[in-house]
Amino acid sequence: xxxxFEIEVRYxxxxxxxxxxxxxxxxxxxxxxxxxxxxxxYDYADFEREGYFLVVHSISCRYIxxxxxxxxxxxxxxxxxxxxxxxxxxxxxxxxxxxxxxGLSTVACxxxxxxxxRIPAALLRTDLQVRQMDS
Numbered sequence: 039x040x041x042x043f044e045i046e047v048r049y050x051x052x053x054x055x056x057x058x059x060x061x062x063x064x065x066x067x068x069x070x071x072x073x074x075x076x077x078x079x080y081d082y083a084d085f086e087r088e089g090y091f092l093v094v095h096s097i098s099c100r101y102i103x104x105x106x107x108x109x110x111x112x113x114x115x116x117x118x119x120x121x122x123x124x125x126x127x128x129x130x131x132x133x134x135x136x137x138x139x140x141g142l143s144t145v146a147c148x149x150x151x152x153x154x155x156r157i158p159a160a161l162l163r164t165d166l167q168v169r170q171m172d173s
Contacts, residue, residue, distance in 0.1 A: 039117040041074040047109045058105040064097060067129050067141050070115040080161055090155060092145040095124065099141040109133050122156045123147050
């Protein structure tokens with residue numbers, strides 16, 4: 039499953055030289071995961087109201103070229119692997135066709151008490167439907 043969306047770099051996301059601060063890429067990745075869920079008809083807020091939370095188990099980013107204030111970034115998010123309780127995502131950040139950064143994350147599904155849970159079947163079914171449509 040793959041999803042794309044665009045985001046414009048805001049001034050407050052940059053340092054004194056107008057370059058996106060490295061920490062903001064992790065916020066972009068989180069936003070990408072939320073957008074991906076929405077694209078398959080699943081609202082993350084509903085997910086939390088049902089008592090499930092996707093928490094970051096691990097995350098990394100490789101910076102290739104800087105992004106600047108005013109740039110329009112194209113975020114490409116790929117769900118690479120889904121296990122019963124974890125999702126692995128790959129992220130690519132582009133300015134036009136130029137790759138600026140790439141990242142990886144693993145998120146785990148937990149309940150309100152922090153106990154690892156199976157990802158709800160409805161979400162996995164939605165993912166499978168999208169995968170079949172993409173094939």
